[in-house]
Amino acid sequence: MSHDQNTRSALVPSRRGFLGVAAAGLAGVMLAPGVRLIEIAQAAPLTAATGASRQVRWGMLIDSSKCASGCTACVTACNTENGLSGGKLPTDSQWIRKIEIKEIRTGKTQSLPMMCQHCAEPPCVDVCPTGASFKRADGIVLVDKHICIGCRYCVMACPYKARSFVHEPLHDQKADVPRGMGTVEGCTLCVHKVDRGEMPACVTACAEAEHGAILFGDLNNPESDIAKRVASYPSRQIREDLNLNTGVRYSGI
Amino acid sequence: MKFVLRPLKDTGFGFNALLAGFGFMLLLGLGAVGYMEHHGHIVTGMSNQVVWGLPHVFAVFLVVAASGALNVASMASVFGKTEFKPLAPLSGVLAMALLVGGLMVLMLDLGRPDRLIVTLTHMNFKSIFAMNIFLYSGFVGFVVAYLWTMLERRMNHFTPLAGFFAFVWRMALTTGTGSIFGFLVARQAYDSALLAPLFIAISLSYGLAVFIWVLILACHAGDRPLGDALVARLARLQVIFIAAGFYFVLVYHLTNLYFTKHHDFERFILLEGGIYTTLFWLGQMVLGCVVPLVMLLHPQIGALRGRVAASAGLVMLGGLAQMYVTIIGGQAFGLVLFPGYQVSSSFFDGVTANYASSLPEWLLGLSGVAATGLMVMLALKVIGFLPERLDDAAFAPHSAAHSAHSAA
Numbered sequence: 001m002s003h004d005q006n007t008r009s010a011l012v013p014s015r016r017g018f019l020g021v022a023a024a025g026l027a028g029v030m031l032a033p034g035v036r037l038i039e040i041a042q043a044a045p046l047t048a049a050t051g052a053s054r055q056v057r058w059g060m061l062i063d064s065s066k067c068a069s070g071c072t073a074c075v076t077a078c079n080t081e082n083g084l085s086g087g088k089l090p091t092d093s094q095w096i097r098k099i100e101i102k103e104i105r106t107g108k109t110q111s112l113p114m115m116c117q118h119c120a121e122p123p124c125v126d127v128c129p130t131g132a133s134f135k136r137a138d139g140i141v142l143v144d145k146h147i148c149i150g151c152r153y154c155v156m157a158c159p160y161k162a163r164s165f166v167h168e169p170l171h172d173q174k175a176d177v178p179r180g181m182g183t184v185e186g187c188t189l190c191v192h193k194v195d196r197g198e199m200p201a202c203v204t205a206c207a208e209a210e211h212g213a214i215l216f217g218d219l220n221n222p223e224s225d226i227a228k229r230v231a232s233y234p235s236r237q238i239r240e241d242l243n244l245n246t247g248v249r250y251s252g253i
Numbered sequence: 254m255k256f257v258l259r260p261l262k263d264t265g266f267g268f269n270a271l272l273a274g275f276g277f278m279l280l281l282g283l284g285a286v287g288y289m290e291h292h293g294h295i296v297t298g299m300s301n302q303v304v305w306g307l308p309h310v311f312a313v314f315l316v317v318a319a320s321g322a323l324n325v326a327s328m329a330s331v332f333g334k335t336e337f338k339p340l341a342p343l344s345g346v347l348a349m350a351l352l353v354g355g356l357m358v359l360m361l362d363l364g365r366p367d368r369l370i371v372t373l374t375h376m377n378f379k380s381i382f383a384m385n386i387f388l389y390s391g392f393v394g395f396v397v398a399y400l401w402t403m404l405e406r407r408m409n410h411f412t413p414l415a416g417f418f419a420f421v422w423r424m425a426l427t428t429g430t431g432s433i434f435g436f437l438v439a440r441q442a443y444d445s446a447l448l449a450p451l452f453i454a455i456s457l458s459y460g461l462a463v464f465i466w467v468l469i470l471a472c473h474a475g476d477r478p479l480g481d482a483l484v485a486r487l488a489r490l491q492v493i494f495i496a497a498g499f500y501f502v503l504v505y506h507l508t509n510l511y512f513t514k515h516h517d518f519e520r521f522i523l524l525e526g527g528i529y530t531t532l533f534w535l536g537q538m539v540l541g542c543v544v545p546l547v548m549l550l551h552p553q554i555g556a557l558r559g560r561v562a563a564s565a566g567l568v569m570l571g572g573l574a575q576m577y578v579t580i581i582g583g584q585a586f587g588l589v590l591f592p593g594y595q596v597s598s599s600f601f602d603g604v605t606a607n608y609a610s611s612l613p614e615w616l617l618g619l620s621g622v623a624a625t626g627l628m629v630m631l632a633l634k635v636i637g638f639l640p641e642r643l644d645d646a647a648f649a650p651h652s653a654a655h656s657a658h659s660a661a
Binding site for chain 2: 114149167168182
C-alpha cells in the first residue's frame with residue numbers, strides 16, 4: 001500500500017510536468033504559424049501591406065517598330081515566369097501571344113505582342129457575375145481564383161481574346177501564380193513581380209533580347225518614361241472605338 | 254361547362270416507358286457531368302476559341318422556351334382569351350420545368366459548379382448574369398404564386414393580378430437572356446439591342462411548340478379528349494409567333510448588312526460559314542420557319558393533328574439550329590482586333606474556330622430535356638394540372654362563361 005502511495009506521489013509531479021510541457025508545445029504549435037505569418041507580413045513589400053495605390057496606373061507602351069517578327073522572347077518569358085505549359089492547342093492557356101498583322105490595302109506587315117490590355121473600363125469586370133474579375137486600384141486587372149465559378153462570360157466579353165479557361169488539371173504550379181482547373185486566367189502584368197518593385201517578365205525578356213520594344217511604368221506619374229513618351233509621341237489603343245482606356249498602348253501601328 | 258382538373262391516372266406502358274427513358278437520360282447526363290468535372294473541359298469540344306458549346310445551346314433553348322411556354326397562361330389571364338384558361342395551369346408547370354431544366358444544364362457546365370453558392374454570396378450587379386439570377390428565381394416565384402391562385406379556389410380572384418406580374422416578369426427574363434449576348438460589345442455577332450426583342454419573339458414560338466407537344470402527349474396519355482378548335486387556335490398562334498421571330502431575324506441581318514463593319518460576319522453566316530451557314534438556311538429558316546408556316550396555313554388545320562405536331566417539332570429543331578448558329582457560330586467567327594488587316598497568331602487569331610461537340614456535351618444537354626420531361630410528367634401524374642375534357646363541346650360559348658377550376 002505504502003509502496004503504491006510512494007509510486008503515485010512519485011508519478012504525480014511527472015504527470016504534471018508532462019501536461020505542462022504538452023500545453024506549452026500545443027501553444028507553440030498553434031502560435032507559431034501566426035508568428036510566422038506576422039513575420040511574412042512584415043517582410044512583404046509595401047504594396048501587400050498597404051494595398052495597391054490609386055495614385056499609380058501601371059501600363060505598357062509597345063513599340064511595334066522595334067518588335068521583331070518571329071521573336072517570341074516575351075511569350076517564353078511569360079510562360080516560364082507563370083508556369084504555363086507553352087502549348088499551342090486550342091485548349092491551352094496563352095497569356096501573351098505574338099500577332100502578325102498585314103494591312104490588306106498596302107501589304108505592310110508588322111508584329112506585336114497581345115495580352116490583357118488592363119482596361120480602365122474592363123468589359124470582363126462588368127460581366128463577371130461574382131466579381132471574380134476585378135481591377136486593382138493601380139489598374140491591374142486580375143481574376144480571383146477563389147470566387148471564379150468558371151462561367152466564361154469574361155472570355156466572351158474580352159475584346160482582345162486575352163483570357164484563357166483552364167481545361168485540364170494543373171501540375172507544378174508556381175507559388176506566386178495561383179491557377180486552377182475550371183477557372184479563367186490571363187496576364188496579371190506579373191503583379192507578384194511588380195509588387196516587389198520588379199518589371200514584368202515580358203518587359204525584361206524583350207530588353208534582354210535587345211529589342212526594348214516594351215516600356216513599362218506608371219502612366220499617372222508625369223516624370224515616368226512611359227508617361228513622357230505617351231505625352232510626346234503618337235500612340236494608340238487597340239479597339240479604341242470601344243473607349244476602354246487601356247493600360248497597354250501601342251506605337252508604330 | 255366547368256373544367257375539372259384531374260391528375261393523369263391509369264397511364265399506359267408508353268407513359269411509363271417515356272418516364273423511364275427520361276430518368277435514364279438524366280442519369281447519363283449526371284454521369285457525363287462527373288466525367289467532365291474530373292477531367293476538366295478538355296473532354297468537351299470547347300476550347301479557348303469556343304468557350305460556350307452545345308450545353309449552352311440546349312440550356313438557352315430551354316430557358317427561352319420556358320418564358321414562351323407561359324404564354325398560353327398569359328393569353329387567358331392578361332389578354333382575356335378565356336378559351337385558354339383551362340390550359341393555364343399546364344402552361345405554368347411547363348414553364349417552370351423548362352426553366353429548371355435549362356438552368357440545370359447551365360449550372361452543371363460551369364468550370365466550378367461546386368461553387369454555385371458563390372453566385373449568392375458575391376454579386377456584381379452590373380453583370381447581366383447576376384441580374385439573371387434574380388430574374389430566374391423571381392420567375393419561379395411568380396409562376397408558383399400564379400399557379401396557387403389558379404388552383405386554390407379562394408385565391409381565384411387574384412389570378413389576373415398574379416398572371417400580369419408573371420407576364421411582365423417573363424418579358425424581363427427573356428430580355429435578360431437576350432441581353433447576355435446583346436451586351437457583348439466586342440463581338441460582331443452580338444452587340445445589338447435587337448437581340449432582346451428577338452429573343453422574346455423566338456421564346457413565344459419555341460415555348461408554344463413545346464406546349465403543343467406536351468398537351469397532345471398528355472391528352473393522349475390520360476385519354477382526355479382534345480378538340481380540333483383548340484388545336485387550331487394554338488396552331489394559328491404558332492403561325493403568328495413564327496412570323497414574329499422571322500421578322501426580328503430579318504431586321505437583325507438587314508441592319509448588319511447595312512453596317513460595313515459587319516459585312517464579313519454576314520458573309521460568314523449567310524454564305525461561307527460551312528456548318529453554320531447550312532444550319533442557318535436549312536435548319537433555322539427552311540425547317541424551323543418556312544416549312545412549319547406552310548404546314549400550318551391550311552384552313553382545316555385543327556383536324557390535321559399530325560401536321561400540327563410535326564410543325565411544332567420542326568419549330569423546336571429549327572430553334573436548336575438557331576441557338577447553335579447564334580451561340581457557337583457567333584464565337585467561331587473570330588474577334589476583329591485590327592479592321593482592314595490580315596491577322597495571324599498562335600492563338601488562332603484571324604481564323605474561324607473549329608468546334609466539334611463531344612458525347613458528354615450531348616448527354617448533359619439532353620439531360621436538361623430529360624429533367625424537364627420528368628418534372629412535367631410527374632407533376633401531371635400527381636397533381637391535377639390538366640382538365641378532364643378539352644373537346645370542342647367543352648368550350649361551347651354558353652358554357653365557357655361558367656368555366657372554373659377545381660383542384661383534384
